[in-house]
Amino acid sequence: MASRATVERGAPTVPFVDLRKLHSGISELLESAYHRVVSEGSFTLGVELEHFERLFSAYIGVGDAVGVGSGTDALHFALRAVGVGPGDEVITAVNTFAATAEAILMAGARPVFVDADDDTLLIDIDAVEAAITDRTRAIIPVHLYGQPVDMVRLMAIARRAGVKVIEDACQAHGARCGSFRVGGLGDAGCFSFYPSKNLGALGDGGIVTTDDPAIAARIRSLRSHGEDESRLHIEPGYCSRLHGLQAAFLAEKLPYLEHWNEQRMQTASLYDDLLSSAGVILPGRAEGVSHVFHLYPVRLPERDRVRAELATKGIQTGIHYPVPLHLEPAFADLGYARGDFPVAEKAAVSMVSLPMYPFLEYDTVVRVAEAVAEAVR
Numbered sequence: 001m002a003s004r005a006t007v008e009r010g011a012p013t014v015p016f017v018d019l020r021k022l023h024s025g026i027s028e029l030l031e032s033a034y035h036r037v038v039s040e041g042s043f044t045l046g047v048e049l050e051h052f053e054r055l056f057s058a059y060i061g062v063g064d065a066v067g068v069g070s071g072t073d074a075l076h077f078a079l080r081a082v083g084v085g086p087g088d089e090v091i092t093a094v095n096t097f098a099a100t101a102e103a104i105l106m107a108g109a110r111p112v113f114v115d116a117d118d119d120t121l122l123i124d125i126d127a128v129e130a131a132i133t134d135r136t137r138a139i140i141p142v143h144l145y146g147q148p149v150d151m152v153r154l155m156a157i158a159r160r161a162g163v164k165v166i167e168d169a170c171q172a173h174g175a176r177c178g179s180f181r182v183g184g185l186g187d188a189g190c191f192s193f194y195p196s197k198n199l200g201a202l203g204d205g206g207i208v209t210t211d212d213p214a215i216a217a218r219i220r221s222l223r224s225h226g227e228d229e230s231r232l233h234i235e236p237g238y239c240s241r242l243h244g245l246q247a248a249f250l251a252e253k254l255p256y257l258e259h260w261n262e263q264r265m266q267t268a269s270l271y272d273d274l275l276s277s278a279g280v281i282l283p284g285r286a287e288g289v290s291h292v293f294h295l296y297p298v299r300l301p302e303r304d305r306v307r308a309e310l311a312t313k314g315i316q317t318g319i320h321y322p323v324p325l326h327l328e329p330a331f332a333d334l335g336y337a338r339g340d341f342p343v344a345e346k347a348a349v350s351m352v353s354l355p356m357y358p359f360l361e362y363d364t365v366v367r368v369a370e371a372v373a374e375a376v377r
């Protein structure tokens with residue numbers, strides 16, 4: 001990021017994410033939710049959480065939803081609930097946020113990485129099929145940047161192989177695959193409510209969606225010290241519940257999600273138009289899915305120089321992700337090497353995510369696109 005001194009004078013900064021307008025527009029709702037929770041005292045496992053779980057499961061179109069402390073814990077608990085444990089392999093994308101692989105390790109299993117499709121940067125489904133062994137217990141497709149993986153194809157492969165599917169929908173609240181929302185297509189769907197997500201809490205949070213009552217019950221137990229309904233401790237569990245206050249805020253925000261996603265899609269279309277002849281690779285769109293553009297990453301030459309130039313114009317950008325997981329120190333023990341995942345490795349050095357959030361003004365998008373085109377020229 002550019003320091004104050006290096007930003008050109010007079011140009012207001014364009015933040016990478018700015019949630020102030022989004023929140024100021026609903027501040028009265030958020031304040032009344034706060035007062036309600038405080039007067040009820042429903043801070044943990046209370047009516048607010050149950051209410052939001054019902055709202056969110058209905059929105060996704062599944063039988064149940066279980067609120068937990070983070071998207072990472074959602075993935076970890078979902079893996080455990082479908083029976084993943086030590087000795088198992090779980091196949092996932094190499095180009096995802098570290099949490100996807102961390103959750104696999106937390107469940108005691110081994111992450112098996114596969115490369116991305118060069119157009120969409122979504123997990124390469126042919127590579128998933130090729131990676132299945134008799135130790136494979138589950139697959140985690142990641143609906144990366146807000147774009148759904150082809151779940152019809154992936155589920156057919158998984159069912160044939162007898163393996164479970166946990167959707168990592170942490171970046172894709174509200175996205176659809178055909179007419180179904182992500183999170184309702186696998187055995188379980190996992191969402192993060194990190195504040196900058198398409199649906200974000202005012203702190204950390206996560207949720208698991210599922211149609212399987214046994215999966216929901218196991219996660220309800222794991223999130224709260226391994227207790228069953230009679231409060232007997234069945235197994236050592238965790239303290240990782242979606243807080244009542246966050247659930248109340250999320251219940252107020254959920255009705256706006258479609259509108260906010262629409263705005264993201266409009267911004268993405270505008271970037272697409274403005275950058276179509278700028279010499280950058282635009283985000284690839286898959287067939288038959290709706291992409292909710294949590295992020296808008298483009299690929300271009302001399303990425304670091306372009307980023308630095310944008311920074312001097314006050315335009316903040318991100319990289320998602322700068323290091324593919326097989327080259328991260330945290331996963332070195334898995335034994336992968338540079339060159340193992342050429343698509344992800346190439347993307348990591350050429351991509352830059354442009355500012356993307358609801359209420360991003362038309363003029364600002366034009367300013368960003370012009371600055372990108374100028375820097376690439």
Ligand SMILES: Cc1ncc(COP(=O)(O)O)c(C=O)c1O
Nearest residue numbers: 070071072097099100170192194
């Ligand atoms: C793809 C993906 N998976 C998992 C997570 C983990 O979510 P959390 O930060 O809520 O633990 C994130 C959040 O950044 C994510 O983007």
